[in-house]
Amino acid sequence: MAIENGDFVKIEFTGKVVETGDVFDTTSEEIAKEADIFDDKKSYTPLPIILGGGHLLEGLDKAIIGLNEGDSKVVTLAPEEAYGDRDQKLVQLMPAKEFKKQGMTPYPGLQFQAEGHTGKILTVSGGRVKVDFNNPLAGKTVEYSVVVNKVLDNDEDKIKSLIQLHYAYPNLDVEKTALNFDGKTVAITLDDITRFDQKSYMDVTFQRFRIAKDIYENLDYDNVQFVDEFKKPEDKPEDKPEVKTDDVAENLEETIENSEE
Amino acid sequence: MAIENGDFVKIEFTGKVVETGDVFDTTSEEIAKEADIFDDKKSYTPLPIILGGGHLLEGLDKAIIGLNEGDSKVVTLAPEEAYGDRDQKLVQLMPAKEFKKQGMTPYPGLQFQAEGHTGKILTVSGGRVKVDFNNPLAGKTVEYSVVVNKVLDNDEDKIKSLIQLHYAYPNLDVEKTALNFDGKTVAITLDDITRFDQKSYMDVTFQRFRIAKDIYENLDYDNVQFVDEFKKPEDKPEDKPEVKTDDVAENLEETIENSEE
Numbered sequence: 001m002a003i004e005n006g007d008f009v010k011i012e013f014t015g016k017v018v019e020t021g022d023v024f025d026t027t028s029e030e031i032a033k034e035a036d037i038f039d040d041k042k043s044y045t046p047l048p049i050i051l052g053g054g055h056l057l058e059g060l061d062k063a064i065i066g067l068n069e070g071d072s073k074v075v076t077l078a079p080e081e082a083y084g085d086r087d088q089k090l091v092q093l094m095p096a097k098e099f100k101k102q103g104m105t106p107y108p109g110l111q112f113q114a115e116g117h118t119g120k121i122l123t124v125s126g127g128r129v130k131v132d133f134n135n136p137l138a139g140k141t142v143e144y145s146v147v148v149n150k151v152l153d154n155d156e157d158k159i160k161s162l163i164q165l166h167y168a169y170p171n172l173d174v175e176k177t178a179l180n181f182d183g184k185t186v187a188i189t190l191d192d193i194t195r196f197d198q199k200s201y202m203d204v205t206f207q208r209f210r211i212a213k214d215i216y217e218n219l220d221y222d223n224v225q226f227v228d229e230f231k232k233p234e235d236k237p238e239d240k241p242e243v244k245t246d247d248v249a250e251n252l253e254e255t256i257e258n259s260e261e
Numbered sequence: 262m263a264i265e266n267g268d269f270v271k272i273e274f275t276g277k278v279v280e281t282g283d284v285f286d287t288t289s290e291e292i293a294k295e296a297d298i299f300d301d302k303k304s305y306t307p308l309p310i311i312l313g314g315g316h317l318l319e320g321l322d323k324a325i326i327g328l329n330e331g332d333s334k335v336v337t338l339a340p341e342e343a344y345g346d347r348d349q350k351l352v353q354l355m356p357a358k359e360f361k362k363q364g365m366t367p368y369p370g371l372q373f374q375a376e377g378h379t380g381k382i383l384t385v386s387g388g389r390v391k392v393d394f395n396n397p398l399a400g401k402t403v404e405y406s407v408v409v410n411k412v413l414d415n416d417e418d419k420i421k422s423l424i425q426l427h428y429a430y431p432n433l434d435v436e437k438t439a440l441n442f443d444g445k446t447v448a449i450t451l452d453d454i455t456r457f458d459q460k461s462y463m464d465v466t467f468q469r470f471r472i473a474k475d476i477y478e479n480l481d482y483d484n485v486q487f488v489d490e491f492k493k494p495e496d497k498p499e500d501k502p503e504v505k506t507d508d509v510a511e512n513l514e515e516t517i518e519n520s521e522e
Contacts, residue, residue: 187488194462195466196462196466197461198463199461199462200458200459200460200461201455201457201458201459201460201461201465202456202457202459208489208491213491217493222492223493224491225489225490225491226489226490227486227488228466228486228487229484229486230469230470230473230477231484232483
């Protein structure tokens, strides 16, 4: 069945700049390594998205509509459909001493973060630094080759794909998610390992909110619950046969006990 | 009814060193201010505890057994029933340069933290610093005056008192806790404000574990769940009459939307 807006799909893709042929993003580990953009903190698996859900560039989203599972397509996007045109106002002069205050020595080509934006230094002269805050892909025509890896057809898979998309905990095993459906309520218990996340509770709330929002806007639920469960340990027999040290849940009590001074 | 082990009670207390009369801990804001130990991060309310649950010094725990709601008692505890005897091995010589590496100038009387222990500098001479790692109350006979403020008699109050005891989120309003009882399972939804906790998720897990453990060891439940709920917003009428800016839950969607770049 042809894919339409609101469908949950997994896609493989590779994006490159038409002008230079440089690959800037891909779901393939092999291609990432070839292109020298491999990042060991990224997982190279098909990307789960909701068509029309704002997870992809609009032009790319549209190109997938009408395809079927297994189809592939190459789509070329002009700057206005991709990363926008370059904006000359985003090229700014900054005093070199601002960089030195931060312990940085400015030189052409250096990229840095400032207030959530990435700047790239173009030139340095006479104590003044010319910085380009445009997205490096602004003004470029880009080409994506896309493969529709899978069209998801049940709520369990769809919800798991949203967890995979939004939950930035690297060790999460999405297959260890327990889902409980009760009318218009879905209760989600994530892989136990996520309870040991070092991120702030607030950041986790934001991730969960994005999952919940995608669920109640695209599926037939109006209440999304995240449940952390603590069970009373079973009474243990006198001599334990073995200790499963690879099971975090089983050892939760012990782990936490030991952490209390 | 006389209090026994396992009872949930709220107590007011003031502890002082017998020898000097110095107050070192109290649940009374007025007494804390008088004694010049007032800490604005502490909440001066009756302390919820489980008798025999290890929340108090053992000597103090025992002194409360047999009392009734409203009773008061003064109890004197020898060092071995209170903070232990002084241990001369915990008085150590450290090189002054270790302090300077940390940007500290050592002087007699200075207190500092090292690997979870509090050290107090006794003397500084010839590049050597004599530090006492004993608890400042070690070796002291202490006197507590205790009032049994309340004996809790239902599970809802008992569970709320455990949240108050273990959940170190200063803005938490324990009365905003929603409890759902279903057989041997209790589901706890905390005050929405706790979702914006800046602490790590792992630290929150440890707090929750302590609450859960106190519940399943002292009450008749074997499964304790912490639930974070995200509800689909109701469709809003065209012209909103007013915005309730004091309601975090209502504005959650907006708050989080705005945080996404």
